[in-house]
Amino acid sequence: MGSIIIRLILALCITAFLGACSAKKSIIVLMPDPDGKTGAIEIRNQGGSQKLDAPNQATEVQSSQTAPDPPRILTEAEAQKLFGEVMAAMPPAPVHYTLYFLTDSTRLTEMSTRTFEEALASIGKINPAVISVVGHTDRVGDRAQNFRLGLERANQVKQMFSQRGIDSQIVETTSHGEDNPLIKTPDEVAEPRNRRVEIIVR
Amino acid sequence: MFKSFCLILVLSLAFSITAQAADDIAGYVKTVKGEASILRGKTLIPAQINQKISTSDVLKTGADSSLGVTLRDDTMIALGSNSEVVISEFDYSPAEGKMGLFTKLLKGCVEFASGIIGKLAPEKVKFSTPVGDIGLRGTRFAVLIAEP
Numbered sequence: 533m534g535s536i537i538i539r540l541i542l543a544l545c546i547t548a549f550l551g552a553c554s555a556k557k558s559i560i561v562l563m564p565d566p567d568g569k570t571g572a573i574e575i576r577n578q579g580g581s582q583k584l585d586a587p588n589q590a591t592e593v594q595s596s597q598t599a600p601d602p603p604r605i606l607t608e609a610e611a612q613k614l615f616g617e618v619m620a621a622m623p624p625a626p627v628h629y630t631l632y633f634l635t636d637s638t639r640l641t642e643m644s645t646r647t648f649e650e651a652l653a654s655i656g657k658i659n660p661a662v663i664s665v666v667g668h669t670d671r672v673g674d675r676a677q678n679f680r681l682g683l684e685r686a687n688q689v690k691q692m693f694s695q696r697g698i699d700s701q702i703v704e705t706t707s708h709g710e711d712n713p714l715i716k717t718p719d720e721v722a723e724p725r726n727r728r729v730e731i732i733v734r
Numbered sequence: 735m736f737k738s739f740c741l742i743l744v745l746s747l748a749f750s751i752t753a754q755a756a757d758d759i760a761g762y763v764k765t766v767k768g769e770a771s772i773l774r775g776k777t778l779i780p781a782q783i784n785q786k787i788s789t790s791d792v793l794k795t796g797a798d799s800s801l802g803v804t805l806r807d808d809t810m811i812a813l814g815s816n817s818e819v820v821i822s823e824f825d826y827s828p829a830e831g832k833m834g835l836f837t838k839l840l841k842g843c844v845e846f847a848s849g850i851i852g853k854l855a856p857e858k859v860k861f862s863t864p865v866g867d868i869g870l871r872g873t874r875f876a877v878l879i880a881e882p
Binding site for chain 2: 552553554555556557558559560561562563564565570571572573574575576577581584593594595596600611614615617618619620621622623624625626659660661662664708711712732734
């Protein structure tokens with residue numbers, strides 16, 4: 533009889549310490565982005581909705597039928613207790629490099645030649661699952677043409693990687709043509725900053 | 735003659751299956767701790783760093799475990815212990831105007847940092863949980879679902 537009570541007390545104590553990923557009520561918290569800015573989210577269910585738009589604002593939700601609670605600020609300690617393990621499991625952010633080409637050429641600008649070397653160095657350090665090479669253009673020319681031009685530039689960079697010993701199997705080339713500009717412009721406006729290849733190491 | 739025909743048939747099937755799988759790759763496993771696996775159809779695969787994840791894969795973790803994935807648009811998702819997440823939809827072809835991400839948190843806890851789809855088309859990022867759906871404007875949030 534005595535030993536059963538002791539085992540029960542032990543089990544309860546262990547459960548009480550289990551802060552990570554367990555709580556009495558579901559909770560949703562808005563976190564700031566790495567660059568310090570915070571966006572906004574809205575939680576909606578059959579009971580109602582709640583918007584969160586300040587960093588570390590949280591709302592608890594009893595069930596899908598009950599409206600989310602009014603927001604409160606989650607303390608650092610609470611966030612660490614509930615989400616510390618999850619936050620530690622977040623992947624490192626993908627590393628981005630942008631290469632610019634000399635006008636009407638497949639040669640990199642001098643600055644971009646240096647950027648290319650930096651990209652090679654970080655590929656050596658990270659163990660990437662994939663290296664994404666995405667070609668972009670400005671809005672001069674028609675969309676289909678620009679899609680092809682973007683792809684040509686991306687393949688050019690893939691060649692450059694291959695020549696430096698990077699396994700082509702993990703290099704993926706795509707083109708966003710004129711559809712993912714760095715600087716938004718009206719159609720047919722030249723913008724050298726959009727004529728680029730983006731390298732993303734994941 | 736027949737043998738070479740069979741060989742060609744098998745090879746073309748193998749290539750088409752590979753091509754299909756490549757098309758619906760949503761992302762890659764980037765962090766693993768403890769018991770973390772991917773349920774693909776009926777097969778449970780232990781998660782490994784740099785492993786590819788497809789849409790409809792169920793990401794699962796056991797006790798004292800965690801799993802982190804990066805999607806092709808830079809969205810990052812981390813699972814804590816005893817959690818389950820499915821990426822039921824992932825389209826990332828900005829050049830074709832196709833973009834969409836639908837993540838379902840089935841149980842446990844998760845941190846979600848939206849990527850390029852969240853920046854270019856936040857209305858196309860859907861996140862559902864057992865207690866409600868979350869709409870977002872290019873952001874990072876965490877959810878913990880209490881055991882019923």
